[in-house]
Amino acid sequence: MRNRGAVRAFALLLLLLSFSGTAFAAREIAVTSPWLSLMLRFVGGIQVRVHPLSGWDQNGRTVRFAKPARRLPVIAMDPAEAKSYGIRDHSVAFLFQGTSAGAPVKGSSFLDPSSLAFIGQRLLGALSAIDPQNYTYYQRRLAEFQSRTETTVSVGKKLLKGILVLDLSGHSGEWIRAAVETPIRPPDRVMGLWEKGQSLDTLSIALQEASKKGWVVVVDAWTPSTVREKTRGIPRLATIPPPTLEKEMLTILHDIYLSIWNASGKRVSPVKP
Structure with a gap:
């Protein structure tokens, strides 16, 4: 009887571990903008594995990488940007819907404290569209990002x-x-x-x-x-x-x-x- 009880307990433990592994498996997401990739790494935390579709060269110019071999959900600034990356058949979440003027942010916007707060809220919306179950977690991470951004500026002022x-x-x-x-x-x-x-x-x-x-x-x-x-x-x-x-x-x-x-x-x- 004791052996049977031990076997059942071990089986139950394995079952719980398997569910836990599924629940905490990081969501893999491809991202067009390199600045967005960096921001998503922080906001996504342990729940997201970021696949950047672009980076920077030594002159600060954006360079594009090869797309992932398998299909992944994508976060892009707007439909025009996604199209420029050849992304049409993926599940895409946009920070901004297409307008004739394009997305209201540019590369320098990620170096503007006031714009970062605006971009962060848009990123939270796009990320939650892909993974709504972890909205509360992403919301907390965004709040931490904004707090640490303010701290960085405060330290800069003193420095x-x-x-x-x-x-x-x-x-x-x-x-x-x-x-x-x-x-x-x-x-x-x-x-x-x-x-x-x-x-x-x-x-x-x-x-x-x-x-x-x-x-x-x-x-x-x-x-x-x-x-x-x-x-x-x-x-x-x-x-x-x-x-x-x-x-x-x-x-x-x-x-x-x-x-x-x-x-x-x-x-x-x-x-x-």
């Missing part, structure tokens, strides 16, 4: 307090302005001229002024090449590297502030979020 910045970045401007008190930023019209190789004498004057006054000059992977060339060799240059799928999104965001702090030459140990 960069008193540092003067000449912002020549391409996409990182909003993220820099969230933490730097009064960054100096050329008008878009002027940046457009510099990108075309015009009026570069005014850029030289701005860089000379930055050197004299001890400003940190910031460029990123999306800064026009004509501008980046002019900044070579100047003091206190913060070069923000292109993002990578090998890092967590919040680490990438924190590292932007850390790059500026390192370029400033300060010797006080930075605070981590």
Whole structure:
């Protein structure tokens, strides 16, 4: 009798384990945008395994990867983006339905704290459309993401307090302005001229002024090449590297502030979020 009871208990344990394994199997989802891939990794947590359909090259340009060999649900910005990736016969969840103007976000939107909150809510809706059973879990993870984003900005403000910045970045401007008190930023019209190789004498004057006054000059992977060339060799240059799928999104965001702090030459140990 004891043997039979032990066998039944063991069988029941195996049954429970099999159900548990099914319940906690990560949902596999393909994602078009690399920024969305990073964001989904955080919001999806242990419940989602992300298959990025694109990443970045060393110049910050989006590069596409081969599609998964098997069919997976897909998250895309909008129907137009999904179509551009050749996705037509998959189960696709969109952050935005198609409009003539296209999705109201772009790559730089993921470096804008206010836009991140908006994108996060849309991502939660798309993810829940694929996996409604775990909505509460995803909602908690999104709240944690938003909280940690705010903490990262708060740490950035403390880290960069008193540092003067000449912002020549391409996409990182909003993220820099969230933490730097009064960054100096050329008008878009002027940046457009510099990108075309015009009026570069005014850029030289701005860089000379930055050197004299001890400003940190910031460029990123999306800064026009004509501008980046002019900044070579100047003091206190913060070069923000292109993002990578090998890092967590919040680490990438924190590292932007850390790059500026390192370029400033300060010797006080930075605070981590």
